[in-house]
Amino acid sequence: MSNSALSIEQFHSGVVRIVALKGRVDSTSANDVMACLSNLISGGEKAILVDLGGLLYLTSAAFRVLLVATDEAERGAARLALCNVIGHVRELFEMGGLLDAFTIHGSREEAVDRLS
């Protein structure tokens, strides 16, 4: 039903695993993001970059997932960062007072440099 709402693509750039989200992360799709990030963390990935540049919007369910995943990554001695937090999506982070809750880089390239 919600299959057109969100696509999750994954890439490697050196040691960094990039998770690019496109579409919307809401209550119907947030669990898909959680499953993806949990798998990566439990699979031993140490540098995970979530690229939000393709998102139309995200809801508090998505924020919850990103906060939980950030904690999981810390416990697994991994780093989880966000990039391309721009436009409407950045405004939603601001509304939630959440810009400080994450490690946020500008572009994907910059983020990969910082995580490598």
Add this chain to the structure above:
Amino acid sequence: MPQSTARTAEIVIRNDMAELANLRDSLERIGAELGVPGKPLMQLQVALDEIASNAIKYGWPDGGNHKLFVRITGQQDRIEVEIVDDGREFDPRDAPPPEPQPAGRRRPGGLDIHMVKELVDRLEYERVGGRNRTVVTKRYARRRASERRTLI
């Protein structure tokens, strides 16, 4: 006449998160028909997801099969979304704001309703006949003035 531009959709969903896609799609369709710009439409979609998912998560502590009745009414300058459910009483206007936390330790409790209050122009609530009736209103400026004149 202004009424000619109104669009209405009535949707009944079960208390299942997967059903929220129906609401999202209906709102998207009405928004497109009315020429609502992307930002206010997106903001209303987030607000609707927050309210409906909150009701589904917390409205029926004992579980079971329940329904949410949603009516979306789009006018030329605003969209109103009414959500009615028979879950336990919850007035979102009374919901406390998220607790401030040190940077990096932020927990998301209360974030959903906080987002609703930030995203919509009006949030109304009443408890009627054992049901929650929550109404949010989002105003918008249409994409093209020429289109407005034509439709009016």
